[in-house]
Amino acid sequence: MSRNPPLARVLPFEVVDDAWRLALVPALAAAVVGPFLPPVGLGLAALALGVLWFHRDPERTPPDPERAVVSPADGTVSVVREEGTRLRVGVYMSAADVHVNRAPVAGNVREVRHRPGANRPAFDKESERNEQVAIDFGEYELLVIAGWFARRIHPAVESGDRVERGDRVGHVSFGSRADVVLPADVAREDLLVREGDSVRAGETIIAERE
Structure with missing residues (x-):
């Protein structure tokens, strides 16, 4: 899994690569629908952000004991x-x-x-x-x-x-x-x-x- 997916710098958290592909459909729909139906557009944008948040990938530090x-x-x-x-x-x-x-x-x-x-x-x-x-x-x-x-x-x-x-x-x-x-x-x-x-x-x- 890449640690530097496209556009990662716009988010306050890291995500797995697949997140961008899954979020693309609601994001594009929000861009198309938003100017005509703002509430629907906002809902679709929130869905896209929700998909990205679900696929967040934080760094973790394993504990010291090798056992x-x-x-x-x-x-x-x-x-x-x-x-x-x-x-x-x-x-x-x-x-x-x-x-x-x-x-x-x-x-x-x-x-x-x-x-x-x-x-x-x-x-x-x-x-x-x-x-x-x-x-x-x-x-x-x-x-x-x-x-x-x-x-x-x-x-x-x-x-x-x-x-x-x-x-x-x-x-x-x-x-x-x-x-x-x-x-x-x-x-x-x-x-x-x-x-x-x-x-x-x-x-x-x-x-x-x-």
Whole structure:
């Protein structure tokens, strides 16, 4: 993801590249309709600004301890459970949260897989059957799950890429969930979050490795 999208200097915040394309239609419509129907034009302009704000991409600074596992997303922890010998932590991203996803642990991308699926709300228990993108790092896996409205998941990495802890790995549009299946050496007692906790991508420590 570029850190310098076109016209970025006119905004007080950074946005992902796709935001400009998505905001273009309501912005152009506002320019055409505004002179004739000012209230409608203002509404369309507000919609364009809302799209840009939704796709904001703030800088984040990962914590110092190398053993720290950081949150993959902004939002609320909605899932903490065991899957076989591994632990899964899921973060629900509401419409008000930043939707840029970050690597919980440094590693090499082994595979990026897309799986089509349903479109249940991201907070629903059945949402794990939704469309999703899995980023496989070998020792752990990051799953970005689309919500009922969000059908656009944009991974920013591919097989063979090296990422550091807290690096951007992609983003998703308009509400969703990001789950991490933690490395095998992370045990239940190593977790530092529980369901209902608020977290920030790349900064909140969700677990500590030995």
